Amino acid sequence: MMDSLLDPNEPLEAQHERLLKITAALMNRVEQDTDGAGQAYAQFERAVILEDQVRQRTLELEAALDLLNRSNAQLAEASREADAARADLSNAIETVREGFALFNEHDAMVMCNSRFGLKLKDIRPRLVPGLSFGEYVGLVSRSRYLALSSPEHRADWAERRLKRHGDSYVMFNVELADDHWLQVSEHRTPNGGTVILQTDITDVIRIGREERDKLLDQQARMVRATLEHLNQGVAIFDQGARLVGWNTRFTDLLGLAPSRVIMGAGFDGMTEELRERFTISDEAQLRQLETWRNGGKATGPLSFELSGPDRLSLDTFARKLPDGGFVVSLTDVTAIREAARALTVANETLEHRVTERTLELEDAVEAAERANSSKSRFVAAASHDLLQPLSAAKLFLASATDHDPNPLVDKARRALESVEVIIDALLDISKLDSGSEVFDIRAVPLSEILRQLAEEFTPLAAQKGLELRVVPSTAVVRSDPAYLRRILQNLIGNAIRYTREGRVLIGARRMGSALRMEVWDTGCGIAEEDQELIFQEFQRLDARASASEGLGLGLAIVERACARLGHPLGLWSVPGRGSGFFVSLPASDAADPRVSAKADASRVSTAWRLKDKGLIVLLVEDDVDLRRAMMMLLGKWDVSVLEAESAEAAIDLLEEIEIVPDAVLVDYQLGQGADGIALTRTLKARYGPIPSCVLSANRSPELRQQCAEAGLPLISKPIDAARLESFLLSSLGDAT
Missing domain, CATH: 3.40.50.2300 (Response regulator)
Known part of the structure; x- marks a missing residue:
């Protein structure tokens, strides 16, 4: 009941005063009660007990009141500290040079400094704590200080701004009226709030714009200088087909009046004058170019030719630019066209001249062939005239040495044999060069040729103290037997001539479907720069060699004969180590039946004697x-x-x-x-x-x-x- 008589929400002083009133009322009722003494005493006891309870509750209330007083004192102190902290925070925010605003996790503005929204004077008074972020964006989008042209643009801007608010980090520039700029950035706080900073970047934008303008001016001057440097005429038109750039060469080539070529001049006026003064090679191309002035879709570069007075020819080229404009260039091709016309005229007479020169060339070729044939006949005739007395001299020497050997006669015989070898070589070279030689290509067994060569060169090698080794071979090749023997004779003779010690090796090596004849020696070798020289006529690397050892015709004959027969000729050589000559021959399955094993006619027979035969x-x-x-x-x-x-x-x-x-x-x-x-x-x-x-x-x-x-x-x-x-x-x- 006591609890119902008291209101816990009342202050302690009020509760204490109410308890005193209740106690007095109870005491008064006890004193006035006329019932029996026992009942009065019982009431007194209850009054005493009640007084103790009141006193106890009073003590508790006093203790609670004391605690409340201390709490209120602490709360007042905390409030003073919070107010001081809030004042310090406000002062600190005010010292920030940027506009500052803090929104809590519910996107409600907590506080902002005086610079926040300072440039938006029409909405600045409404930027107060409790303002929602959406309301803030709406106020900014509708501000007359925001440089947006129409309500639609403002609505779009607000929508984009709210959408970006959901990003973790936001930064963008805002253009304001009177050419002012703000950089706005958003930062997230740990509890999900948002800090917005507004920085005035007007000076930065203006300086950048000035630098960009300077750069553009410099680039414009460079472009202008470049255009003036070109030998072509160039004109640049913007997307509205207005002239925005050109060089002097453009006006000179077209011969346009200066009043027609000014900044912003229309393209239509120029085309009208072009049609009056020039003949256009492709009218459809020019009409296509005219569609570009209306924003027509580019179909690729356009090209046509303008033909003007005094046979002037201008090659015109036009290309669409990415921004919708286009550029037109003119190239003076008058000289080229004149050269082409001159070339056409020249070609008309050139065919006649070529025909005449062809006939002259044919006559010259015939004369050269006759001269070559005459040379061959001359060499043959001269050789015949030389061989007649040479043959007589050899026979005289043969008869002189039959019974009375004489060293001087032997030397004369060897000299005559050297002359015979030289004449034979000259005849061979003459026939090979003239192309008159007819080859007898057939199957040739190498065994007989190698045997003959071994018999022929073994004494010569032994005379120089060299080892001559001929590896036997049963192979059959396709070649001219006489020329093949002559080729190998020259190679073996050269190997023996230029080898002072060691050996000379001759053999055949199988190379797939071909056979390669190889002649190796341990001679002086041939330097790389001399390996082409040795195949020329009258070229000998050993300058000390006498004429009796040859005039350097052997390898010339080998090179020509191999070329005519289609036998590839190879060479390997290292100075000081030796050389190897290789002749590749096509292999044959069987020997020609005309080839026999009979003794060579050049060998001297000893089976018969002529004396006493009465021949x-x-x-x-x-x-x-x-x-x-x-x-x-x-x-x-x-x-x-x-x-x-x-x-x-x-x-x-x-x-x-x-x-x-x-x-x-x-x-x-x-x-x-x-x-x-x-x-x-x-x-x-x-x-x-x-x-x-x-x-x-x-x-x-x-x-x-x-x-x-x-x-x-x-x-x-x-x-x-x-x-x-x-x-x-x-x-x-x-x-x-």
Whole structure:
């Protein structure tokens, strides 16, 4: 009941005063009560107990009141400190040079400084604590100091601003009226609040704008200078087809009035003047260019030509710019067009001149071919004239050394043999260069050629103290046997000539479907810079070598013969270590049946002797010295000689003495249109088959073919005594 009589919300003083009143009322009621003494005493006891309770509650209330007084004192102190802190925070915020505002986690403004929204004077008074962030953005978007042109733009700006508020970090620039700028940045607090800073960047923007303007002015001057430097005329139009840039060359080429070429001049006026003064090569291209002035879609660069007075030709090129404008350039191609016209005129006469020059060239080629043919004939004729006395000299020397060997005669014989080798080389080079040589390509077994070469060069190598090793081979290749032997002869001879000690190795190596002939030596070697030189005529690396050792024609013949035969020629050499020459030959499955194993005609036969055989030989030779030398040699062999200087004299002689000779030696060129082959046919018709041999300095394949068809052996001049003896010995065993 006591609790219901008291209101806990009342101050303690009021509660204490109420308790005193209740106690007095109770005491008064006890004193006035007229009931019995016992009832009065009971009431007194209750009053005493109640007084104790009141006193106890009074003490508690006093203690509570004291605690409340102390709490109120502490609260007042805390409030004073909070007010001081809030004042300090406000003072600190005021010292910040930027506009500052704090929104709590519920996006309600807590506080802001006086600089916040200072530039937005129409909304500054409404920026107070409790303002929501959305209301703040709405106030700013509607401010007349915000540089936005229309309500739609302001609504869009507010929408974008609220959307960016959700980002963790926001920074952007705001343009205000009177060319002022603010940089606005948002920062999140740990409890989810927002701090907004507003920084006045007007000076920065203006300085940047000034620097940009300076840079643009400088760039404009550079562009202007560049345009003026160009040899082309250039004009730049903006997206409204207004002239914004050009160079002097543009106006000079078009011949436009200065009043027409000014900043902002329209493109239409220029095109009208162009049509009046120029002929346009492609009107459709110009019309397409005119559509660009209305923002037409670019279809790619445009190009056409303007033809003006005095044969002026301007190549016009136009291209759309990214900003919607376009640029037009003019190139003066008058000189090019004039050159083209001149070239056309020149071409009209050039064909006639080319035809004339072609005919002249054909005549020159024919003359060169005739000269080359004449050279070949001259070399052959000169060689024939040289070989005649050479052959006579060799035969004289052969007869002089039959019974009385003489060192001087041997030296003379070797000298003549060197001359013969040189003449043969010159003839070979002449035939290879002229292209007149006809090759006899067939299957050739290497065994016989290698055996002959071994027999030929082994004595020469032994004389120099060299080891000559020829590796036998059973391979068969396709080549001209005579030229293949000549190629290998030259390579082996060179190897022996330029090797002072060691050995020379010759062999064949299988290389897939081909065969490679290799000649290795341990000679002086060839420097890399000299490896091209050695294949030229009359080039020898050993300057001390004498003419008897060759004139540097061997490798020239090898190089030409390999080229004509299609046999690749290779070389490896290291100075001081030696050299290797390689000739690649196509392999063949089987040997040609014409190739036999019979002894080479150049080897001297020892199976027969001519003495005491009573051999009678008819010698028909128009060269007196050669005829005399052969008669002397044959006389030493105990051979009776019937001599004649012509075919007619030979026939008359045989008819006069009525003797049929055992053998006939006849020169091929007998003068007055006669030849030895025809004479052998005449003798055969009159006297039957007689062993006959043709003697000639002519080494052409045609003559060899004629002799082969007639079944006649051919001995080339200068005549080799051993081959002559071999023929005469064979005639003794085959008189038919």
